[in-house]
Amino acid sequence: MKISYRREMKRNYLIVEPEAVVRQGYEYQMLLENKVEGLLPFSVMQTDEKIRFYYEITSRQPLDRLLEGRNISAEEIRLLVFGIAGVLNQLDRFLLNESSILLQPEYIYVEPDCFRLWLCVVPGLNLAFSQEYGKLLEYLLGHVDHQDKDCVILAYGLYQETKKENYGINDILNSNSHNFKNNCRKTLKYVLYSYYHKSLKIIFNQSISDTLVTNFNFLNFDP
Numbered sequence: 735m736k737i738s739y740r741r742e743m744k745r746n747y748l749i750v751e752p753e754a755v756v757r758q759g760y761e762y763q764m765l766l767e768n769k770v771e772g773l774l775p776f777s778v779m780q781t782d783e784k785i786r787f788y789y790e791i792t793s794r795q796p797l798d799r800l801l802e803g804r805n806i807s808a809e810e811i812r813l814l815v816f817g818i819a820g821v822l823n824q825l826d827r828f829l830l831n832e833s834s835i836l837l838q839p840e841y842i843y844v845e846p847d848c849f850r851l852w853l854c855v856v857p858g859l860n861l862a863f864s865q866e867y868g869k870l871l872e873y874l875l876g877h878v879d880h881q882d883k884d885c886v887i888l889a890y891g892l893y894q895e896t897k898k899e900n901y902g903i904n905d906i907l908n909s910n911s912h913n914f915k916n917n918c919r920k921t922l923k924y925v926l927y928s929y930y931h932k933s934l935k936i937i938f939n940q941s942i943s944d945t946l947v948t949n950f951n952f953l954n955f956d957p
């Protein structure tokens with residue numbers, strides 16, 4: 735898989751040239767025909783018998799660049815955790831596979847002003863999501879301010895959840911790490927009312943997992 739970038743007058747793109755593509759595959763068609771909330775806008779270009787996936791990254795920054803020269807906050811960690819959970823819920827709705835997500839920090843895009851998350855799904859990719867997620871949390875652990883005890887405990891506790899056998903995203907959301915649920919009240923209300931608006935309400939109210947429902951009931955959230 736080859737990665738490149740393209741800059742135009744008004745738009746910027748992340749370009750993925752896959753090693754092999756099933757052009758009539760389900761994921762391929764689903765991404766072309768639907769706008770999936772939380773996924774980078776997807777299009778396809780074909781030249782010289784090569785096919786390339788284009789992902790629009792305009793006004794977004796990769797996580798690794800955003801964290802150059804600074805640490806990540808506890809609130810931002812919570813935004814990432816719940817943002818990824820929301821995207822996974824969307825993937826379930828569209829019958830897309832979590833193993834197709836690129837979770838390397840250089841391919842996770844956020845809007846700098848509000849830390850809204852955008853992920854890249856590559857049709858035909860087959861990665862072990864649980865391992866990639868664990869690597870992401872390990873990366874975040876290395877970018878916390880070690881003078882900030884609360885942030886360190888949060889990041890380390892979440893990372894430890896990924897070391898458990900057969901863990902899932904619900905285990906992360908239910909983590910008792912530094913009272914994860916108790917401390918996410920302010921963060922999630924910020925997410926719900928500040929920048930996701932109706933789109934996030936759709937994500938977390940249609941075909942939502944029991945765990946997420948519990949979390950939002952805990953917040954006394956009334957969509």
